[in-house]
Amino acid sequence: MDVGVDVSDRKRPEAPGDVDRHLDEMFNRLAGTGAAGRRALAEVEDHLRDAVADELTQGVPARQAERNAVARFGPPARIAGQLRRTHRVASGAVMLSGAWLLIGLAALMLAAIRLAKTLDVAIQLRLHPERLPRCVEQGTDPVPDGIAACGVDVLTGNGSARTGVIMLLLAVVLLASRWLAIRLAGLAPVPRRFPLLVAALVAASGIFLFLLHPITPYGQHLVGARGGVPFGWTGLWHQIIVSGLTLLTALITVGGYLVRTRQTRAREE
Amino acid sequence: MELRGHLDLLLLGTLHQTGPVHGYALIVALRDRSDGAFKLPEGTVYPALHRLERDGLIDSEWYTGKPRRRRVYRLTPSGAAALTAKRREWRTFARGVQAIVEPDVREGWA
Numbered sequence: 214m215d216v217g218v219d220v221s222d223r224k225r226p227e228a229p230g231d232v233d234r235h236l237d238e239m240f241n242r243l244a245g246t247g248a249a250g251r252r253a254l255a256e257v258e259d260h261l262r263d264a265v266a267d268e269l270t271q272g273v274p275a276r277q278a279e280r281n282a283v284a285r286f287g288p289p290a291r292i293a294g295q296l297r298r299t300h301r302v303a304s305g306a307v308m309l310s311g312a313w314l315l316i317g318l319a320a321l322m323l324a325a326i327r328l329a330k331t332l333d334v335a336i337q338l339r340l341h342p343e344r345l346p347r348c349v350e351q352g353t354d355p356v357p358d359g360i361a362a363c364g365v366d367v368l369t370g371n372g373s374a375r376t377g378v379i380m381l382l383l384a385v386v387l388l389a390s391r392w393l394a395i396r397l398a399g400l401a402p403v404p405r406r407f408p409l410l411v412a413a414l415v416a417a418s419g420i421f422l423f424l425l426h427p428i429t430p431y432g433q434h435l436v437g438a439r440g441g442v443p444f445g446w447t448g449l450w451h452q453i454i455v456s457g458l459t460l461l462t463a464l465i466t467v468g469g470y471l472v473r474t475r476q477t478r479a480r481e482e
Numbered sequence: 483m484e485l486r487g488h489l490d491l492l493l494l495g496t497l498h499q500t501g502p503v504h505g506y507a508l509i510v511a512l513r514d515r516s517d518g519a520f521k522l523p524e525g526t527v528y529p530a531l532h533r534l535e536r537d538g539l540i541d542s543e544w545y546t547g548k549p550r551r552r553r554v555y556r557l558t559p560s561g562a563a564a565l566t567a568k569r570r571e572w573r574t575f576a577r578g579v580q581a582i583v584e585p586d587v588r589e590g591w592a
Contacts, residue, residue, distance in 0.1 A: 249532070260524065264524075299529045
């Protein structure tokens with residue numbers, strides 16, 4: 214087959230020098246280490262090329278310069294092993310840091326949902342104050358007037374409000390302790406793409422919250438509808454607000470990630 | 483001279499003196515400033531740099547220059563604080579060793 218190349222003119226490939234052989238071995242030994250390994254390999258190549266260039270300026274012959282640079286660098290097995298160990302520990306620390314942040318954010322979101330529900334109930338009670346005495350008299354969960362049942366929760370400090378405050382405190386403790394652990398104990402920050410995971414989870418939870426609640430207003434309340442059983446006595450407007458807020462949070466998170474990525478790229482260029 | 487246990491201090495100290503610098507230049511600076519006293523495989527510096535970066539004591543980014551782009555390292559505020567603490571530890575350690583190894587030569591170790 215004619216491939217348009219004069220084979221007789223083709224030079225025999227040059228035998229790889231010591232530096233290339235060293236880099237090949239590092240490449241093999243760093244296989245599977247992902248971005249950290251690629252970065253390390255790039256640094257090793259920079260280092261060896263610089264070292265050879267230094268030797269050449271001192272009049273050392275090329276082959277000898279490569280041999281010296283590789284000898285001073287150290288055996289690939291040892292260096293690659295140390296790099297692997299460093300990044301194995303690092304990936305464990307990053308997972309811990311990510312899980313810590315995720316639990317903190319989940320607690321924050323639960324707090325927001327429970328407090329929003331409390332607010333929902335408080336507003337409904339304000340709109341329908343005539344139902345409150347009936348509920349207090351019954352002292353139980355009056356199914357037809359679910360809102361009033363929640364009103365008892367609000368007034369006695371039980372249920373949503375209490376859970377919301379506890380979750381809020383938990384979130385503050387988790388997020389503040391993680392911030393301190395990063396500042397004082399050198400806990401690894403999360404990977405650059407972590408916000409995308411958070412955004413996906415937050416968006417999914419927003420959709421989940423909206424879809425699992427009945428959209429049709431129930432009974433005589435126009436928008437303060439009785440919610441589905443798993444979520445208690447929340448109204449439709451509450452669902453819309455909570456779902457909207459979670460989706461907005463997801464969009465802001467993705468936007469922040471894109472801006473940060475663009476800034477980092479601009480800085481690197 | 484064996485460097486085990488002191489590499490972090492030496493790297494932080496050298497970075498403090500040189501300012502932002504890439505790996506090879508850092509190793510050359512370490513070699514030159516110590517008059518070649520330390521014999522270490524140069525490659526072992528990179529795992530140490532990556533570890534210091536993981537611990538937040540230094541940070542790094544790609545810097546596009548000639549003839550090629552390089553990873554440039556710099557000391558973080560946490561790294562500067564760690565360097566101060568490690569210097570203090572080093573002085574205590576050196577004073578103790580000096581007092582035992584050369585008890586008659588204690589001048590200059592105040």
